[in-house]
Amino acid sequence: MLQANTLAGERSGQRIFSDVSFSLQNGDLLHVSGSNGSGKTTLLRILAGLTLPAEGEVLWHQQGITANRDIYNENLLYIGHRHGMHSDLNALENLRLSCHQSCNRAKLFSALEEVGLGSHLKKPLRLLSQGQQRRIALARLLIESQPLWILDEPLAALDVIAVEWFSQHLAQHLQGGGMAVVTTHQEASFISHVSVTVDLN
Amino acid sequence: MSSHVGLLASWQRVLKRELLLAYRQRNDILTPLIFFIIVISLFPLGVGPEPEILRIIAPGVIWVAALLATLLSLSRLFNNELHDGTLEQLLLTPQPASVLIFAKITSHWLTTGLPLVLISPLLAISLDMSPIALGYTMVTLLLGTPILSLVGAVGAALTLGLRGGGVLLALLILPLYIPVLIFATGAIIATSNGYSAEGQLSLLAAYLILTLIFAPWVTSHALRVSLD
Numbered sequence: 001m002l003q004a005n006t007l008a009g010e011r012s013g014q015r016i017f018s019d020v021s022f023s024l025q026n027g028d029l030l031h032v033s034g035s036n037g038s039g040k041t042t043l044l045r046i047l048a049g050l051t052l053p054a055e056g057e058v059l060w061h062q063q064g065i066t067a068n069r070d071i072y073n074e075n076l077l078y079i080g081h082r083h084g085m086h087s088d089l090n091a092l093e094n095l096r097l098s099c100h101q102s103c104n105r106a107k108l109f110s111a112l113e114e115v116g117l118g119s120h121l122k123k124p125l126r127l128l129s130q131g132q133q134r135r136i137a138l139a140r141l142l143i144e145s146q147p148l149w150i151l152d153e154p155l156a157a158l159d160v161i162a163v164e165w166f167s168q169h170l171a172q173h174l175q176g177g178g179m180a181v182v183t184t185h186q187e188a189s190f191i192s193h194v195s196v197t198v199d200l201n
Numbered sequence: 202m203s204s205h206v207g208l209l210a211s212w213q214r215v216l217k218r219e220l221l222l223a224y225r226q227r228n229d230i231l232t233p234l235i236f237f238i239i240v241i242s243l244f245p246l247g248v249g250p251e252p253e254i255l256r257i258i259a260p261g262v263i264w265v266a267a268l269l270a271t272l273l274s275l276s277r278l279f280n281n282e283l284h285d286g287t288l289e290q291l292l293l294t295p296q297p298a299s300v301l302i303f304a305k306i307t308s309h310w311l312t313t314g315l316p317l318v319l320i321s322p323l324l325a326i327s328l329d330m331s332p333i334a335l336g337y338t339m340v341t342l343l344l345g346t347p348i349l350s351l352v353g354a355v356g357a358a359l360t361l362g363l364r365g366g367g368v369l370l371a372l373l374i375l376p377l378y379i380p381v382l383i384f385a386t387g388a389i390i391a392t393s394n395g396y397s398a399e400g401q402l403s404l405l406a407a408y409l410i411l412t413l414i415f416a417p418w419v420t421s422h423a424l425r426v427s428l429d
Contacts, residue, residue: 050289051429074295082286088225089218097218098290124225 001025001061002047002148002179008055009042016042017200018055026147026177029170029193033183034200040183041081043200044152047181048078060148077146081153083137087126091117091136094125099143111142116162130157138162141169149173149180155188163188211296212304219308229277233270234316240266241324252329259328260389263338264345267317268378271349272371274313278305278357279424289428298421306354306417314346334393341385344405351409351416352377358423380408 001024008018016039024030032040045051047058049065049072058065065072085094095108112118115135117128125133134157141149149170155163167190170180174193182190223230244262248254282288292298321342325335356374360366388401 048293050292070295070297073293076293078289078293080286080289082284082289084286084290086218086222086281086287087285088222093218093221097214 001059002181003059003062004047004056005059006056007043007046007053007058009039009046009051010054011039011042015054020056020198020200022196022198024148024179024181024196026179027174028179028195029174029190030179030181030196030198031183031191031194032181032198032200038200040200041152043198044078044150044181044183045080048076048080048150049073050078075146076148076150077140077144078150079137079140079152079154081156083133085125085133085137088124090122090124091128091139092121094136095139095143098140103143107143111139112136114142115139115165131159131162134158135162138166141173147178149178149182151180151182153183153185155184155186166190208296208300211294212300212307215291215301215304216308219305220311223308223312230312233274233313234320236273237266237270237317238320238324240269242327245327255328256330256334256393259325259330260334260338260386260393262328263321263324264341264382264386267342267346268349268375268382270317271313271346271353272374274309275353275357275370275374276367278309278354279361283362283428288424292421292425292428298424299417302354302421302424303417306350306420309354310347310350314342314350317346318342331393334389337389337392337398340402341388341405344402344409345381345385348381348405348409348412349378351412354420355416355423358420358427361424361427381405384408 003023005021006018007020009016016037020043022030032043034040042051046053049058049069052066060068060072060075063071084098086097089097091112092108095112096103099108109118109121112121115138117132117135117139120128120132125136128136134154138154154166158166163186167188170182170190171193173180241262244258245255248258279288282291291301294301318339321338322335325338330338352374356370356377359373360370363369384401384405388398388405391398391401
């Protein structure tokens with residue numbers, strides 16, 4: 001269970017949001033909305049433990065996430081604005097490196113096949129388009145099994161087919177008892193699964 | 202026991218990735234080495250080809266060039282990772298960040314420090330060093346270049362993402378490099394004058410052990426602050 005108590009966030013010394021509280025149970029999807037600059041990315045980074053909140057605390061099963069970082073990180077899959085892939089490595093290498101659990105070659109192949117990158121396995125990422133790179137980052141959702149996903153603008157640069165694929169996969173994750181925190185500006189069918197909303201405006 | 206195996210495995214995993222990346226970016230890797238060779242080769246042209254003078258200045262020239270070559274390579278250590286977001290992912294892995302950082306530093310030494318050690322005999326000969334001084338040059342580089350990578354990682358982490366970080370980095374870590382320079386050149390000069398270099402080498406080894414213990418840990422904390 002993920003719980004946030006009276007979080008406040010700052011950017012370069014300025015308070016951008018305060019008093020954000022929520023709690024996520026298994027199967028919950030949190031949608032963080034707000035205009036540009038309202039602090040969506042800051043909130044997600046605080047939830048992932050990358051940024052310290054100016055006030056408040058984030059708890060994972062009643063324990064502070066910074067004090068129990070290794071336990072929390074085992075349960076967390078974070079894909080940020082920057083997708084966290086090396087541009088000089090190819091899709092297969094990147095995916096294998098970001099896989100912390102047992103990942104055999106067949107599993108990686110089928111994940112890349114499913115996100116539609118089956119024919120670009122050996123190209124370094126810098127030769128692929130933004131959307132293709134984002135798809136490879138999202139392929140991590142298929143090969144790992146962390147209960148908590150924190151995804152910052154996962155739909156950026158994705159085409160309609162990929163958005164639909166993502167929505168379905170997210171729904172499956174939630175049905176299986178997973179949790180997710182997502183920001184997006186786009187219309188997508190997964191919005192119907194949203195159970196908690198935080199509006200930063 | 203199993204957790205120790207896990208730590209070693211994750212160290213190896215990051216090291217393999219870093220070496221693969223280094224191979225893909227091999228032009229960047231060669232820059233410090235070529236800089237090292239060029240700087241040292243320019244000295245005989247600049248100060249004249251008298252072997253006596255070259256022999257006297259050789260330890261200092263080689264070591265100052267090694268310091269500057271390492272300094273040149275440090276920005277590469279975390280900068281790309283900062284921009285593509287892989288540094289965030291590194292800090293979000295369940296393994297202790299200091300172990301993964303240590304793997305990155307190891308890779309930095311293997312691709313920057315070790316080549317300097319290996320090429321140094323050739324350059325030592327070009328500066329007319331005696332065989333014993335040449336041997337001690339290699340030994341001090343072998344002990345000293347890991348310190349340069351370890352201390353440099355702390356500096357690179359602290360100045361990550363700052364404007365004008367390069368200058369700040371130099372100001373921050375050159376004072377910490379000076380003991381290495383003094384002990385290393387002291388050891389080479391002592392042996393070429395027929396004295397024992399045991400003292401200087403012990404101090405270098407002590408500095409290496411100290412940085413091995415503390416630098417990865419300090420670097421991981423500095424990175425968390427830089428990414429905040």
